[in-house]
Amino acid sequence: MNFLKTKDGLILKRWNSYIHNRTFRYFLLGFVGLLLVSCFGALLSIHLNQLYDVAAMSYHVQPTPSGQGSAQKDSSGASSSRGASSVLPRAGSASGSGRTSSAQKQGPVSSGKPPEQELPAALPAYQSMYPNLFVKPAAKKAAPDGKVVYLTFDDGPSNLTMPLLNVLDRYHVKATFFVVGKTGKKDLAAMKAIVARGNAIGVHSYTHKMNQIYVSPAAFLQDFAKMHDLIQKTTGVDTHIYRFAGGSVNSFNKRTAKAILAEMNRRGYTYFDWNVSSDDALAHSTASSIYSKVIREVHQHPHSVVLMHNTNTKKATLSEVPHIIETLLKEGYRFETLGDMVDNTPYIFRLPN
Numbered sequence: 001m002n003f004l005k006t007k008d009g010l011i012l013k014r015w016n017s018y019i020h021n022r023t024f025r026y027f028l029l030g031f032v033g034l035l036l037v038s039c040f041g042a043l044l045s046i047h048l049n050q051l052y053d054v055a056a057m058s059y060h061v062q063p064t065p066s067g068q069g070s071a072q073k074d075s076s077g078a079s080s081s082r083g084a085s086s087v088l089p090r091a092g093s094a095s096g097s098g099r100t101s102s103a104q105k106q107g108p109v110s111s112g113k114p115p116e117q118e119l120p121a122a123l124p125a126y127q128s129m130y131p132n133l134f135v136k137p138a139a140k141k142a143a144p145d146g147k148v149v150y151l152t153f154d155d156g157p158s159n160l161t162m163p164l165l166n167v168l169d170r171y172h173v174k175a176t177f178f179v180v181g182k183t184g185k186k187d188l189a190a191m192k193a194i195v196a197r198g199n200a201i202g203v204h205s206y207t208h209k210m211n212q213i214y215v216s217p218a219a220f221l222q223d224f225a226k227m228h229d230l231i232q233k234t235t236g237v238d239t240h241i242y243r244f245a246g247g248s249v250n251s252f253n254k255r256t257a258k259a260i261l262a263e264m265n266r267r268g269y270t271y272f273d274w275n276v277s278s279d280d281a282l283a284h285s286t287a288s289s290i291y292s293k294v295i296r297e298v299h300q301h302p303h304s305v306v307l308m309h310n311t312n313t314k315k316a317t318l319s320e321v322p323h324i325i326e327t328l329l330k331e332g333y334r335f336e337t338l339g340d341m342v343d344n345t346p347y348i349f350r351l352p353n
């Protein structure tokens with residue numbers, strides 16, 4: 001028999017019979033197909049891993065906040081101080097293709113996470129705005145001894161500022177004025193007089209437009225810087241204190257309050273809300289409601305920061321200041337001014353989580 005002649009001939013004949021077997025052909029086709037699919041899958045997985053890795057890196061490098069342009073994305077280590085950011089590498093140069101190649105050099109990627117030490121933490125752009133807006137906070141903050149009242153007047157100067165200063169002088173009482181950006185001749189003179197007569201002055205807001213200043217930390221800083229500058233040019237005072245327009249907790253800063261506060265604290269400024277409100281901004285307030293609310297609430301605290309206003313329309317407030325001062329002096333309170341040496345914690349509102 002032919003196929004017994006050689007070994008090779010025998011194998012060839014068997015192979016031929018296998019090849020012509022339909023089941024075997026399907027089996028072979030399936031095997032090769034499976035092989036191709038698994039090769040393709042492995043390649044795809046490696047490629048996706050690398051893509052994910054690069055994406056994760058560029059996400060890390062992107063600065064997060066605040067709608068400011070991308071031009072000044074400073075990056076640095078953990079702490080920053082005045083002017084320090086300018087010598088540090090730009091985040092922009094650390095991202096993009098340079099990063100891609102270093103990610104690929106790591107070879108097979110298991111976790112998809114880049115090594116942390118390679119990534120400088122990106123700082124928000126607003127941290128490098130207004131490099132002169134930094135103050136050294138008071139070394140020691142303290143609560144005062146005895147019964148103390150801090151009278152505070154917001155939203156001035158106005159044509160009622162000089163009359164109010166006259167009243168305060170009459171009782172040898174000093175108060176704290178959180179002022180806004182009014183630049184008329186009389187307003188600037190009144191702002192000057194606030195300081196010249198021994199009262200404290202702080203930033204309230206330049207525009208007091210709450211729907212604008214709380215849009216972002218950058219917008220807040222811009223408004224703050226403008227007011228701080230006007231106070232300094234007009235009175236010579238480089239004030240370290242401020243009061244938020246509408247208070248630190250209001251309906252306009254829900255998204256931005258945390259970031260704005262963190263930034264202002266980083267810059268060393270001290271803000272004061274209040275623990276006594278005269279409610280003189282309410283439409284239904286009267287001279288007697290202002291007086292009785294202030295006295296009643298002052299009695300509830302050893303130390304009070306009293307919120308009042310000093311706009312052109314606050315005649316009732318002005319008319320009640322002598323009465324309020326007389327009563328509280330008789331009861332043994334003394335009046336002091338706010339500054340960054342005053343511990344603000346009893347007077348600031350708690351941010352909702």
Ligand code: ZN
Pocket residue numbers: 154155204208245246
């Ligand atoms: Zn105000």
